[in-house]
Every structure is written in structure tokens, then in C-alpha cells.
Amino acid sequence: MSDQDHHHDRAIERAIEHLTASDPERHLALVGAEDLERSYTDLLALLPFADQPQLPDSAIKTALLRTVSGEASDRLGESVPSRQAPAAVRRSLAPQPWTFALAAMFGLCLMGLAFLGGRVSEQREQIGALEALIEKTGAESAEQNRLLQAQLQHSARNLEMITTVAREAYPMHLEAGAVPASIGAAATEPRGVVWVCGRHQRWYLNVQGLQPPPSGFAYTLWFVTEGGFVNGGVLEVNADGPSELDAPFMPIGTNSFQVTLERGGPRGKPDGRPLLVADQSIAL
Amino acid sequence: MLSSIRSAAPMSCPEPNERSTNAAIDGGLIRRIADGDESALSELYDRYAGLLLALARRILLRQSDAEEVLQEVFLQVWNQAGRYDTRRSAVSTWLVLITRSRSIDRLRSRQVLDRTLGALQQENRGIHTSPEGIRSVLWEQRRRRLQRALADLPAEQRQVLELAFYRGMTQSEIAEGTGIPLGTVKTRTLLAMKKLRKALEDEIRDLL
Numbered sequence: 001m002s003d004q005d006h007h008h009d010r011a012i013e014r015a016i017e018h019l020t021a022s023d024p025e026r027h028l029a030l031v032g033a034e035d036l037e038r039s040y041t042d043l044l045a046l047l048p049f050a051d052q053p054q055l056p057d058s059a060i061k062t063a064l065l066r067t068v069s070g071e072a073s074d075r076l077g078e079s080v081p082s083r084q085a086p087a088a089v090r091r092s093l094a095p096q097p098w099t100f101a102l103a104a105m106f107g108l109c110l111m112g113l114a115f116l117g118g119r120v121s122e123q124r125e126q127i128g129a130l131e132a133l134i135e136k137t138g139a140e141s142a143e144q145n146r147l148l149q150a151q152l153q154h155s156a157r158n159l160e161m162i163t164t165v166a167r168e169a170y171p172m173h174l175e176a177g178a179v180p181a182s183i184g185a186a187a188t189e190p191r192g193v194v195w196v197c198g199r200h201q202r203w204y205l206n207v208q209g210l211q212p213p214p215s216g217f218a219y220t221l222w223f224v225t226e227g228g229f230v231n232g233g234v235l236e237v238n239a240d241g242p243s244e245l246d247a248p249f250m251p252i253g254t255n256s257f258q259v260t261l262e263r264g265g266p267r268g269k270p271d272g273r274p275l276l277v278a279d280q281s282i283a284l
Numbered sequence: 285m286l287s288s289i290r291s292a293a294p295m296s297c298p299e300p301n302e303r304s305t306n307a308a309i310d311g312g313l314i315r316r317i318a319d320g321d322e323s324a325l326s327e328l329y330d331r332y333a334g335l336l337l338a339l340a341r342r343i344l345l346r347q348s349d350a351e352e353v354l355q356e357v358f359l360q361v362w363n364q365a366g367r368y369d370t371r372r373s374a375v376s377t378w379l380v381l382i383t384r385s386r387s388i389d390r391l392r393s394r395q396v397l398d399r400t401l402g403a404l405q406q407e408n409r410g411i412h413t414s415p416e417g418i419r420s421v422l423w424e425q426r427r428r429r430l431q432r433a434l435a436d437l438p439a440e441q442r443q444v445l446e447l448a449f450y451r452g453m454t455q456s457e458i459a460e461g462t463g464i465p466l467g468t469v470k471t472r473t474l475l476a477m478k479k480l481r482k483a484l485e486d487e488i489r490d491l492l
Contacts (some may be wrong), residue, residue: 012477020454042491045377050430053334064355068362234348
């Protein structure tokens, strides 16, 4: 083998090894500025160009630019009232005599806090079980270990969401007149909570008691913003535990949340009736 | 007369300077994004969102997950454009690697690997491919060249590359998962990469 062949082999091995770096920034730093290493890294990154591009839903770009606009305004030091929306959530309750309204809110808070407290315990139990499993798995399988570690980090992030200060919780309640997918078969009504970090960015949805949707349907989370609905993703029904969704960012101006049952593929606005609604926050 | 002949010519062969301007355009957009120009982010999104969504979906097999990753990628670009170094890679390489990394992380955290076959059967979301997603004749030609180059690879060489890139498997894991000796996996990878590099020399040069 010539020196040049050896040089190419080493560059290829490094490019392939660096693929396992979890952080692309670190990956590219490892590649270095050497032309040969760079060319093999660029070559690997060409592979996806062989596939037909896929047209994204327009709602994704809308939400992205809204989020970015909010951050750009923050950079300029301007106040952005829409991002402070959680402090002034619209109330869906009609005006009531103050004594009845106070009693109803107190009851709701008690129920909500009990439910929220249950979610904290649940997350802690889940993390404990994962840690025990990781210890047991040990070096049996590097891939399995990595999977479990990733799941542990995911659960830890969700626990941090629930327990950190300066967060809000939006309890989700069954919408009046809404019927769960399995009529009469559910042992408990579905209930959920949307946890939102301070600065109204990172969010985490936890829903209990969802029954499997009918064939061709999917539960969908919606952010209700001043500009309309933004698709928050499909909620998969989990037979072993809660159904969860989370993301590091949420659309600017979100002031409530809905879960609906939708037919077919992705859409820009809900077609189905609201099943679960969260429009009142509890500051924690 | 020359200009009228040029304007009448069919667009089957791109002008040489179209290739070099793609890298320049991307570099310019990143610089503007680093300066806080939202319109530059919008333009970069229009150029690459179709490609990156297809990549994320290929890895994650779920449209909703892929769409979330797409949004996360561009938010990361918005936040980190100032740190991007043109000497390390092409802009497209940076975007592809971020997308791949986030997709594989999500894949692992949701244990999709164990349910991959089930997801393939159950996934019923419409996949919207669109000729509008192809930005130019050059990109379409690139796609065809890539497809030809990959099709020219022996299946076993293509397999080890795809497992490494799309599934995030190390060479040891590929050997363990496929039952192929590690030495054979390494040899196939080297042969595949060298063959691809030779077939795609022009494409790689265009990324500089």
C-alpha cells in the first residue's frame, strides 16, 4: 500500500469515527482543516442528497420565524408582550359570583396540585428504574446502554421541567361534551398537564388515560396562539405509562393548549373537536 | 446576439459559475444569520428544509418527530451561526450533521430501534415530496449523480455506509449486528468511500 493510500485510509477512518461524536460541533472540530479529512466528511454529508427532498408543513416555518422574532426582539431589549401571555391567560369561565368562582378555583387548584404532585413522583420513579436498569445492563451491550442513557437524560430533563422554579403548569381537562375514543370503555378519563418553563420556551406535555385512537386517527397537540393554531405534534398512546411530548421551544403568543383527534396526515389547523383543553395556568 | 443565444439555450447544463455560487450563497446567508438577519434564516430554510426533513424522516421513520427535529435544527443554526467555521466544512455539511445528530439522539431516546419494523408498517402519515423542493437543475443533477454512485456500489458496501450514517452505528456495532467480521466491515467501508469519492469528485469540489 502506498503512502497516499494509507493517508486516504486514515482520513476515511477518522471521518467514520467522528460520526459517532454526539455533537456536530465537536465532530467538525475533530475533522480539522486538512483537505482530505474535510473532503471525506463532506462526502458523507452528501449521502442525503440522493433522496427526494420532502416538502415541510408551512406551519413549521411559521412557528420557527415567530420564535426567532421573539428572540430578536429580546436581543434589542424591547418588551414582547405576547411572550408574557402566560401571566394573562384568557379565562374560559363565564363571569360568576365571586364566592362561587373563588371556591371553584380553589377546588381546581387542589385537584391540579394533587395531579401535578403525582407526576413528580412518577418521573422520579421512572428515573430510578432507568438507573437501576443501566446498572444491571452494565457492559452487556454498549448500544443498549446508550439507549438507556439517552432515555435517562430525557426523563431527567422532564423532571427538571416539573421541579424547577419559575415554571407554569397548565392542567388539561376533558372538554365538555367530548367523548374519548373508546366510548364507555375507559376506566379513567384522560387528563394531562403542560409544563412550561420560564421565558415561555421549553415545554413538556404528560397525558394519562388516553385510549388507542381509531384506525387512521391520531391525537394531536395544538398551541392556540393569537395568530391561530400551531401543530405541536402527534401524541402516541403509551400502554405502559403516560403519553408524552416535549420540545425546547413553543410558538410565540401561545395562551392555551388543546388535544384533538385528527384523521389522516399532518395539517395546519385542527379539524377534530377538542378533547383535552388547558387554558388556565398555575404558577409554581 | 451571444446573449440571446444563451438565454434561448435549454437549461440542461448549468453554467460553471452556478456551482461556485452555491457555496458562496450559503456562506453569505450564514454570515447574515449571525448578524441577526431573520430573512437570511428564512432563505436558508427554503434552500435546505426539504433535504433535511427527508433525512430526519429517513432516520426517525415518524413524520412528527422529523418535523420537530427540523425546527430544532434551524433554531440551533439561528443561535450558533456565529460559531460556524467555513474552513471546517461546507454549510450543507454542517446542516446535515446537525440534523443527523439530533435525529439519532431522538431515535435512541425513544427506543425506535426496537420498533422500527412496526413503525414502518403503522406509519400512515402522508409524505409530501414535491418538485418545488428541488431548488435548481444543479441540485437535481446532484441527486441523480448520488443515486447513480450509490447504485454502483456493491450492496454490502452500501449497507455498511448506510448503517453508519443513518443508524449511527459504530463499525464494531455493525460487525456485531450483521455478523460480519470487523475487518470486513472496515474494508468495505474504505472501498465504498474511495469509490464514492472518485465518482463524486466534482460534487465535493463544489462544496469548497
